[in-house]
Amino acid sequence: MPALAAAHGRALALVPRILGAATSIVALAFATPVGRAESLHEAIIAAWSADPEARSSQTDANAAHKSASALDAWFPSGPVLSGEYLDDHFIGSKVGYTTYQGSVSMPLWLPGQGSASVRNAQADESVARSRLKVQRLLMAVRVLDLTSAAVALRREIANLRSTQGLLDQTLSASQKALRTGEIAASDHEAIVAEREDVAGQIPDREQRIETARAELLTLTGTDEIPDLMALDGRLLAARVQKLDPRNDPRIELADALVGSAKASYDLAKRSYMPNPEIGVSLSRQEQYGSPWDTQFGVQFQTALPSSARNVPMLMKGVSAMGAANRDAELARRKVAVEYRQAEARMSSALVVLGHARATQQALSARASQLGKAWSVGETPVIEYLRARRAELDANQRATQADVLWRSALVRILLMTGQTP
Numbered sequence: 221m222p223a224l225a226a227a228h229g230r231a232l233a234l235v236p237r238i239l240g241a242a243t244s245i246v247a248l249a250f251a252t253p254v255g256r257a258e259s260l261h262e263a264i265i266a267a268w269s270a271d272p273e274a275r276s277s278q279t280d281a282n283a284a285h286k287s288a289s290a291l292d293a294w295f296p297s298g299p300v301l302s303g304e305y306l307d308d309h310f311i312g313s314k315v316g317y318t319t320y321q322g323s324v325s326m327p328l329w330l331p332g333q334g335s336a337s338v339r340n341a342q343a344d345e346s347v348a349r350s351r352l353k354v355q356r357l358l359m360a361v362r363v364l365d366l367t368s369a370a371v372a373l374r375r376e377i378a379n380l381r382s383t384q385g386l387l388d389q390t391l392s393a394s395q396k397a398l399r400t401g402e403i404a405a406s407d408h409e410a411i412v413a414e415r416e417d418v419a420g421q422i423p424d425r426e427q428r429i430e431t432a433r434a435e436l437l438t439l440t441g442t443d444e445i446p447d448l449m450a451l452d453g454r455l456l457a458a459r460v461q462k463l464d465p466r467n468d469p470r471i472e473l474a475d476a477l478v479g480s481a482k483a484s485y486d487l488a489k490r491s492y493m494p495n496p497e498i499g500v501s502l503s504r505q506e507q508y509g510s511p512w513d514t515q516f517g518v519q520f521q522t523a524l525p526s527s528a529r530n531v532p533m534l535m536k537g538v539s540a541m542g543a544a545n546r547d548a549e550l551a552r553r554k555v556a557v558e559y560r561q562a563e564a565r566m567s568s569a570l571v572v573l574g575h576a577r578a579t580q581q582a583l584s585a586r587a588s589q590l591g592k593a594w595s596v597g598e599t600p601v602i603e604y605l606r607a608r609r610a611e612l613d614a615n616q617r618a619t620q621a622d623v624l625w626r627s628a629l630v631r632i633l634l635m636t637g638q639t640p
Contacts, residue, residue, distance in 0.1 A: 274355050300324070317506075363446070376425055381422065429445075501519050
């Protein structure tokens, strides 16, 4: 728990820095025009509604709720009926002795067993609902990962096409210069090779985008890539008071499992013997000359406690509680580590983005200058191509960082039980 509290404090301290950085780069985030896409929120909700695992968990929760309602009853089960018929004619007797006997009895709760049974069913319902939240978290993270990959690839393709367009202009000028003998064939071939290398990277990324779109179609019902770039630091600032990793659905599930194990153990303690039964019985005897042919009475039946039955049942509950407490502590540690990793990823990505943007602007200006210098024969074409390649690499790093910090932001929100 201290680790989670520390993570909460770091998140609050990080928000002003993220908000300032997000404000300074928000215009750059929309520099690449893209088609209209559904929001990430809509995509996550659609994935939840179509997830069979979520429907299964919802069914379990509803079943546990109905079980808890049914257990809140006067008796642990329905009445027990019994009957007997005895007749000495079957053995050839001449006495004519016949007996009809019947009884109806009801099982009784042991002290505290009824309320313990209700609490156990309610704990199962809590586990099922917490499991539903965890499944939703996993599905949301999967949608986020696919969206992040697709958005990054799409923006990388835009960078490649932009560089390809510039190299196309260079190639056109090179072809004219080659025909007039103004440049060597080796320089022309270097331009061709660079242009083809850049163009050849596009199909691979397009194929990977289609793979992501196909999986998005399976999860959400549409292959549209959600608009991740619409999210920025203002979203985090608006929800800063809710950024508590202790709200992570996995911790909630772990705590629910601990509660379920305790409820099961409490029920086992209060079920130290089979349920006793109490009821009424009626007996009718038919015999010649009998003065007491009909009898009515009360009956009670119970089995006594046995350590051979109770101890293993209790020890099973003890083991379950130990395992649940262990898993809860491991879940808290895991969430604390993941939360801190997400914070570090977001912070470092913002720093990388700022440096990459500055690098890209400087390299773009340098490449333009070298292009002009090459066109008048003042610098080798290789230097110009290297500058364009360096500019492209800086653009790709900026793209990756821009997508990465937004993805980390959304992951933090999801881990704190929120939907962006």
